[in-house]
Amino acid sequence: MEKRNTFTMMFYAKKTVTNKLGESPLYLRITFNGENASLSLHKTVNLAYWNAKAGMAEGPEKYAKELNRFLMTTQSAVYEHYRNFRDKGLPFTAVEVRDSYLGKSKSGKGKKLLDIYSLHNDKIRSLIGIDFTHSTVLRYDTALKHTREFIRDNYKKEDVYLSELNYEFVCDFEIFLKARKGIAHNTSMKYVKSLKKVIRIAMANGDLNKDPFSGYKVRIKKVDRGYLTEEELKLIINKKFNNVRIDQVRDCFVFSCFTGLAHADLIRLSPQNIVTASDGKKWIKINRQKTDSMSSIPLMAAALSIIDKYKEHPHCVLKNVILPVSSNQKMNAYLKEVADLCGISKNLSSHLARHTFATTVTLNNDVPIETVSKMLGHSSINVTRIYARLLDKKIGQDMQHIDRLYQVEG
Secondary structure, eight states, X not given: OOOOOOEEEXXXXXXXXXXXXXXXXXXXXXXXXXXXXXXXXXXXEEGGGEXXXXXXXXXXXXXXHHHHHHHHHHHHHHHHHHHHHXXXXXXXOHHHHHHHHHTOOSSSSOOBHHHHHHHHHHHHHTTBTTTBOHHHHHHHHHHHHHHHHHHHHHHSSSOOBGGGOOXXXXXXXXXXXXXXXXXXXXXXXXXXXXXXXXXXXXXXXXXXXXXXXXXXXXXXXXXXXXOOOHHHXXXXXHOOOSOHHHHHHHHHHHHHHHHOOOHHHHTTOOGGGEEEOTTXXXXXXXXXXXXXXXXXXXXXXXXXXXXXXXXXXXXXXXHTOSSOOOOHHHHHHHHHHHHXXXXXXXXXXXXXXXXXXXXXXXXXXTOOHHHHHHHHTOSSHHHHTTTOOOOHHHHHHHHHHHHHHTOOOO
């Protein structure tokens, strides 16, 4: 049996809000197939003259007659917009009926996805260095690009209306990212999450009433990014490179291995972030770009020697930074060359350097996890546990004293 559409309208006074005269604002609730949209009428009413059950004014004849005439005229006008959608067989929602009445939707179908996506990206781009980083904005721009390609590929058009979005759209987008673009699961989920945020904003603004992500769960798989062993780290440190660019990239990577700094923090590390304690030891004090939490890191000799190596470097002097750090994309590309030249098969990256600091450099040299968590700038130790691994060598050392207690005499 074909599902029957239901459309209703009801006027109501928002009793929780009153002006100095004790009057409450009036609204029209538009309901289509169980979904609601509220329309402000920019009128107020004294609650003593309002019949909530009937949704109309009563009381002094002239007052009630004028207000009710306005209400009926508004209701009739809104109904005409509903009938226009219905008669044309267009997909629509209660929100789109309201917006059509308000003149927000010239096409009668509401706003388009890529339009609001682009607007969102433009807004966060203006907040780079305040609330967002370049890398975050780049991720949203890439997500927008993939969404545009998906719409062209699946729908053979340049954009889709918000009213066309549903659960199937989201699932097909995930499939497109993985099957057509060859993007790994977790990266695909990041692009889906970016789309989800834009949809949430559209719903909060009243541009969309039904959540296409309802029933869909973004699932991130646990990934072991790996780490360098002590031997591998020493191999990279001691390797001689004839290429200046490769040598600089190696030094920046090694510095991260001994400080745990993420690329976003490494690239902006300045002399002002280096402080000298009362005992003469030098420390890094920096608010993490990602979480805005403080990282306090004592500088080991290996890191200090790298700082000293670049203190007169033109880039560092001009930019007032400690190291000549390239963009994350360039760094990761150059690090592949470092790995090849060192004969290491692991995928070197800023993430791997951070994991190496947590695992090889600190935890497996008896540095307590609470201390490591503080240096990494984590909000809780539970986050640090993702980085924490105990090597077989360390486990063996810890178990030696127990082994001696239970020696079996021959």
